[in-house]
Amino acid sequence: MSEIMAIASGTWKNILRMKVVYFLIFCVWVLVGIASMYEILTIGHHKPLMMDVSLVLNAIAASLVVLSVTFEIPRELRQGVAATLLTKSLGRTQYLAGKAVGICVAGFVICALIAAGSLIIYALTFSEAIAGPMFQAHFLLIISIIPMASMAVFFATLFPEVAAPVLTIIAIWFAYSTGIIANIPVVYGGLLPNLDLFNFKSHAVYLKPIPILYMILVTVWGIAYALFLLMLTSFFFKVKDIK
Amino acid sequence: MEEYVIQTEDLTKSYDSWFKKASRPALNKLNISIPKNCIFGFLGPNGAGKTTTIKILMGLIRPTGGKAVVLGKPYDDVESKNRIGFLPDSPAFTPTLSALEFLDVCARLLKIPSDTRKQRVEEVLEIVRMAPHAKSKIGTFSRGMLQRIGIAQAILNKPDLLILDEPLLGLDPYGRQEFKEIILAQKQQFQASVFFSSHILSDVAEICDNISILNKGKLLCAGPLDTLLSGGGEGVTVDISGTVHVRELITEADQVVKKGNEEWELFFKKPESALLSRINNLSEQFCDAVQIRKGGEDLESFFFKKIEEDNARNN
Ligand SMILES: Nc1ncnc2c1ncn2[C@@H]1O[C@H](COP(=O)(O)OP(=O)(O)O)[C@@H](O)[C@H]1O
Ligand SMILES: [Mg+2]
Numbered sequence: 001m002s003e004i005m006a007i008a009s010g011t012w013k014n015i016l017r018m019k020v021v022y023f024l025i026f027c028v029w030v031l032v033g034i035a036s037m038y039e040i041l042t043i044g045h046h047k048p049l050m051m052d053v054s055l056v057l058n059a060i061a062a063s064l065v066v067l068s069v070t071f072e073i074p075r076e077l078r079q080g081v082a083a084t085l086l087t088k089s090l091g092r093t094q095y096l097a098g099k100a101v102g103i104c105v106a107g108f109v110i111c112a113l114i115a116a117g118s119l120i121i122y123a124l125t126f127s128e129a130i131a132g133p134m135f136q137a138h139f140l141l142i143i144s145i146i147p148m149a150s151m152a153v154f155f156a157t158l159f160p161e162v163a164a165p166v167l168t169i170i171a172i173w174f175a176y177s178t179g180i181i182a183n184i185p186v187v188y189g190g191l192l193p194n195l196d197l198f199n200f201k202s203h204a205v206y207l208k209p210i211p212i213l214y215m216i217l218v219t220v221w222g223i224a225y226a227l228f229l230l231m232l233t234s235f236f237f238k239v240k241d242i243k
Numbered sequence: 244m245e246e247y248v249i250q251t252e253d254l255t256k257s258y259d260s261w262f263k264k265a266s267r268p269a270l271n272k273l274n275i276s277i278p279k280n281c282i283f284g285f286l287g288p289n290g291a292g293k294t295t296t297i298k299i300l301m302g303l304i305r306p307t308g309g310k311a312v313v314l315g316k317p318y319d320d321v322e323s324k325n326r327i328g329f330l331p332d333s334p335a336f337t338p339t340l341s342a343l344e345f346l347d348v349c350a351r352l353l354k355i356p357s358d359t360r361k362q363r364v365e366e367v368l369e370i371v372r373m374a375p376h377a378k379s380k381i382g383t384f385s386r387g388m389l390q391r392i393g394i395a396q397a398i399l400n401k402p403d404l405l406i407l408d409e410p411l412l413g414l415d416p417y418g419r420q421e422f423k424e425i426i427l428a429q430k431q432q433f434q435a436s437v438f439f440s441s442h443i444l445s446d447v448a449e450i451c452d453n454i455s456i457l458n459k460g461k462l463l464c465a466g467p468l469d470t471l472l473s474g475g476g477e478g479v480t481v482d483i484s485g486t487v488h489v490r491e492l493i494t495e496a497d498q499v500v501k502k503g504n505e506e507w508e509l510f511f512k513k514p515e516s517a518l519l520s521r522i523n524n525l526s527e528q529f530c531d532a533v534q535i536r537k538g539g540e541d542l543e544s545f546f547f548k549k550i551e552e553d554n555a556r557n558n
Contacts, residue, residue, distance in 0.1 A: 006351035014339050080335040084396065087301045087329045088352035091321045241304040 003090050007098025008105060015068055015106040024064075025110060028057045029117045036125045047126060048205040051134060054118035055201050058111055058141055063172050065107040066148045069099055070164040073156035083242050093234040096157065100149045100230060107145035115142065136215065137204035143219050144198035148172055150226035151193070154233045157240075193225045248314055248404045248436040249277040249300060255308035256295050269295045271460040272309065277438055277453070282430055284447035284468075285440040286546060287457035293440035294332050296457075297408045300438075301329050314404055325353055328397035332408035332440075334389050338382030342373055342392055345381055346399065353400040367395040370425065386413040394425060405429055407439035411446055423450050448542040456549050459557070463549045472545055481509045481522060482534040492522065 015021065035050035042049050076082040086095060115138035119130045151171050155164045175195040197218050203210055257268040270292040277283045287293050298304045300311055302319040311318040314326055336345050346364045355363055368374045371391040376384070381392065390413050397405060410426070411419050427450055429435040441447050447454060448468070455465030464471060483492060484506040493499055495518065496509035511518070526533040 002354070003352055006348050010337060010340060010344075010348050013344075014337070017339065076337075080331055080333055081337055083298075083301075083303055083331050084329075084334065084336060085348075085352065087303065087324060087327070087331075088349060089321055089324045089354055090352045239305065242298075243303075 003094045004098040004101060007085065007090070007095055008102035011069070011072065011099055011102025012106040012109070014072070015065065015103075016109060021110060024061065025113050025117070028054075028061060028114050029121060031057060032118045033121050033125070050118075050122055050125070051205050052201055054115070054122070055137055055141060055204060058114045058118070058138065059144075059199075061114055062107055062111050062141065062145050063148060063169070065110055066103060066145060066152045066172075067165050067168055068106075069103045069149065069152045070156040070168045071161065073099060073153065074159070074161040074164055077242060078161065080243060086242060092237050093230070096153055096230055096234050096237060099156075100153050100226065103149045103152065104145055107149065108142055111138075111142045111145065115139075131207050133200070133207050133209050134204045136210045137200040140198045140200055140210070140215065140218065143222050144195055146222045147193040147195065147225045147229075148175075150229040150233075151175070154229055157233050157237050193222070197221070246279065247276045247312075248279055249275065249312070249438060251275050251296075251300075251309065251311045253309035254296070254299060254306050254311050256292075256299060256304065257307045259307075268307070268460050270299070270306070273457075273460075273462055275455055275462065275465055277436065279436055280430060280434050281453050282426065282437045282451045283439070284451035284454040285438060285457065286442065286444070286447060286454055287440070288442065288550060290459075291457040292460040293457060294408055295460075297332075297406055297438075297440060300406060301327075325400060326403045328400065328402035328405045330390075330393045330397045330405075330407040330410050332412075334393035336381045336389070336392060336396075339380060341378050341380055342368065342384075342395075343377045345392070346396055349396045350399055355400060363399060367399055370398070371395045372421070387415060387418055390414055391418070394422065398425070398429065401433055401435075402429075403435055405435055405437045405439070407437065409441055410439055411441060411443055419446065426450060444542050444546055454542075456546060458550050458553045461553070463553055468542070472542065479511045479514055479519070479522070479535060481511070481526075483507050483509060484532050492525070 032050060032054045035053045036046055038049055039046045073082075076085075082095070086092060119134060119138070122128070122134070123130050152164075152168045155167045155171065158164075159167060171192060172195070175192045176199070177196075200210055202208070251273050254270060254273040255268055256270040258265045273292075273296060285293055285296070295304070299306050300313055300318055302321075302324075305319075313320075314323045316323040337348075340348070343364060346367065347360065350360045350364055365374070365377075368377050371394050373388065373391050373395065376388065381389070384392065390410070394407075394410065397407065405426070407426075411422055414422060423446060426437055426439070430437055451468055453466065454468050454471065456463040481492065481496075482502070492509055493507060495511075497512045498510040500508040500510075502508050511522075514522070522533070522535065526535050
């Protein structure tokens with residue numbers, strides 16, 4: 001466990017130290033705030049618009065954070081950093097798990113900052129208390145980072161630097177759409193998680209509470225899916241020659 | 244405890260891919276045994292297969308045939324890595340971390356207890372003279388500084404076995420001297436065994452007690468340095484100059500190299516004791532003119548001879 005945390009802390013430090021990350025968080029807050037100016041254009045629907053915008057931007061931020069690992073792992077493999085680490089007392093599965101945990105922690109911190117900021121802006125703009133479903137929707141969005149991180153680690157381990165992020169974006173996009181294209185069995189019955197399970201924009205906007213049991217189940221499902229995909233990745237990674 | 248720190252049996256690696264077969268294996272049935280507490284120089288020209296061997300021993304790549312045992316465990320055993328220090332051929336470390344932070348990650352991976360970790364990291368930074376740069380980002384370091392961090396992370400856990408791939412590359416003459424001292428200290432103070440590849444022959448001759456020579460994936464010879472250089476045991480090299488009295492030796496030598504005006508290098512493969520004592524007497528009488536060197540050739544000519552013999556055989 002301590003090995004996994006050693007790798008994980010290196011990974012999240014790496015991301016959380018980049019100044020551009022905080023600039024982007026600030027940009028998201030600004031964009032959320034701007035939504036209040038659309039009162040006329042949306043014929044008075046600027047309140048739901050702001051909630052919607054905050055959730056969409058937070059989801060985009062989550063996928064961007066997750067994507068960073070698809071650059072980091074291939075680079076470490078190519079430059080030989082991975083070789084230095086893997087010749088310590090560190091199993092290959094632990095290396096992958098460390099990367100996944102690290103990216104999740106970084107994602108949690110960044111998305112929690114975005115969520116907190118957006119909700120505060122919402123409350124201040126409309127002088128209104130923040131309702132439970134808004135918290136719940138942001139919370140589930142943050143949980144969706146777990147399965148996404150495992151997808152990114154999967155592609156990052158098996159594909160080179162350019163292919164890995166492109167394939168990850170496509171896979172995340174498909175995974176968000178599995179609810180819509182559920183009748184295409186290859187996608188739905190295949191390896192992709194259904195990220196739509198974490199998407200509760202309408203509940204947040206229309207203040208419909210999400211059952212606590214559902215939240216627990218979907219969180220457990222997300223973790224289980226991530227563990228499954230990590231095992232699969234590690235199965236391939238173990239036989240890979242490392243430069 | 245195991246008698247050998249590294250043992251390989253018919254170790255073979257071929258870099259085939261599914262669309263292209265390699266023209267020859269990068270490593271072809273390598274059999275070496277490295278005794279405990281020795282400094283073992285692993286020599287060979289570029290592309291000989293040194294890095295390939297080292298990567299197999301460290302579990303980074305998988306051999307296509309044969310066996311390798313490191314510290315009594317299979318090469319891919321994760322636990323035994325705690326007892327090994329490794330310096331890769333082109334050291335690369337997380338560029339965004341500082342030297343201190345990176346070594347701390349390494350120390351944690353090596354399971355150094357948290358109460359001694361900080362102290363040990365500072366200690367090794369001191370040993371490799373990187374203490375002033377401890378807080379700088381690794382991304383800003385020069386080649387030589389990276390090599391220093393590389394050595395630091397390799398000796399962090401006071402390893403029983405050090406595996407170093409071209410450790411002296413990229414260092415200035417001072418650095419090379421310091422590194423040789425660090426390597427020697429590992430053997431003398433901590434009873435470690437050192438296995439290192441190099442093609443800087445003078446350094447190898449200086450610190451190694453055992454060597455092996457690899458060419459095109461095949462092992463040409465292996466053994467204690469002085470035995471190999473004296474051609475099997477009792478060889479003696481004598482440098483003579485000038486004086487007429489010593490000329491008689493020339494006719495008896497097995498090999499004569501004229502080194503300059505009135506200067507010769509004589510090599511006796513298996514001198515009999517009578518001859519030996521005569522040489523000894525002469526060297527006492529004419530200490531300027533006769534100098535005895537234990538062993539035979541210097542490593543450089545031995546290396547070239549072996550490689551060229553092998554290349555000629557294959558053509
Ligand atoms: N990843 C690889 N793919 C294909 N061939 C390789 C690879 N790595 C090394 N080789 C080949 O294996 C041989 C041995 O290389 P290497 O072990 O790096 O030699 P050395 O370290 O002795 O200079 C060389 O001919 C090299 O071209
Ligand atoms: Mg090499």
